[in-house]
Amino acid sequence: MPGLTPVPSGTPEGTGAPDTSATDANGQLAELLRRSARGDQQAFAELYDATSARVHGLVLRVVRDPAQAEEVTQEAFLEIWRTAARFDSDRGSAVSWLLTLGHRKAVDRVRSAEASTRRDTKYHDTNHQVAHDETADAVTTTLEAQRVRHAMQQLTEAQREAIGLAYFGGYTHTEVATMLDLPVGTAKTRIRDGLIRLRDAMGVGQ
Template identity: 70%
Template sequence: MEHLRPVAGAPSPDDGASGPDLADLLRRSGRGDEAAFAALYDASAARVYGLAVRVVRDPAQAEEVTQESFLEIWRTAGRFDPARGSALSWLLTITHRKAVDRVRSAEASSRRETTYEQRNQPVAHDATAEAAEASMEARRVRGALANLTEVQREAVSLAYLGGYTHTEVATMLDLPVGTAKTRIRDGMIRLRDALGVGS
C-alpha cells in the first residue's frame, strides 16, 4: 500500500455532510460490491491509517495495519450492525484491534529475544510482586470496561486507549463535542465505581 501515506488523523476529503454513507457502503461491500468497497476505502483510509499510526508509532507498520484492517473489513462487512454503533466506529474498532495486536506481537518478539539475558539475571522479589499486581489490575480494568455501555466503551477506548482528544473523538464518532464529553465522563464514572476508586 505504498501510495497510502495520509497525514495521521487528517480528515478524509469525503468527510462532511455531503460525504458518502459509510453504513450503506459497508452493507453493499458485505454483498460483494467491489465498487462500494473501493468507495468505502477512499472515504475512510485516512482515518484508519491515522489511528493505526497513532497506536503503532511507525508509518510502515501503520500501512501494514491499514491493509490488514481493510482485508478484515472486506471479509466481515456483512456483519456490520448499524444498531450497535456508527460505521466509522466499527471500522476504527477493527483497526484499533489490529494495531494493538501488532504492538503486542512486536513486544512478544522483543521479549523472546531477551529471554536468555533475563534468565541469567536475578529477579528482585519486589519486581515480581509489582508485575503480579499490575497483571491483576489490568484484568480488573478489562472487566470494568466490559460493564460499560457500547457507546461509553467506544468513547472511552478512543480517548484513553487511542489517545484522542474529546474533539477528535467527537469527529470520529460523528457526535457533537458535548455528547462525546458526556459519554467519556459517564464511562469514566462507571469505571471508577466498578474499580472502587474515589472520585
C-alpha cells in the same frame, strides 16, 4: 473524507437547524459496508478511498512506525472486507466500527512486537553461553596460573623476586637490576636460574 460528505460539528450559521451532513456521511458509509458485504468491490474501493486516511492516522498513533502503520492499515481493510457483514448500524456508526477494527489491529501489532521482544530476550538470557573456545582458554589460563604460582613457591626469594619483576611486571633486565640494586649480569643470572628451576618444577620439556 474524499468522495463523501464531510462530517463537520455544530449547526449551519444562521439556520438554527441541526447539520445533517454527519448523518448523511455515516449513512453513505453504512451503505458502502452493506454492499461490500455482498461482494461489491467497487463499493469497497469507495469505502477505502473515503476512510483509509482516517484509519491510517489512528493506526499510526498507536504503532508509531510509518512502515508498520501502512501494513496494519492494509490488514485492517482486509479484515473489513472479510467481515463487513458483521457491521450493525443499530450498534454504532460505520466510522466507529471501522476505527474500532483498525485500532484493534494496531494494538495487536504492538502486543505482538512486545511479546516477540520478550521471547527473544528470554531466549538470549536462557541460552547464552560463553563460546567453547573462550571457556576452554579461560580454564587453561586458570590452571596454568595455578601451576605457575605453585612452581614459583619452589624458587628462592631472590629468583622469585627477579622473575616476578621481569615476566609479571614487564620490566627489562636492566630495569630489574636497577630496582633490585644489582649488577645487570647478576640480575640476568637470577632470572635465568629461576626460569630453569621454574621449568623443572612445572615439568616442562619432560
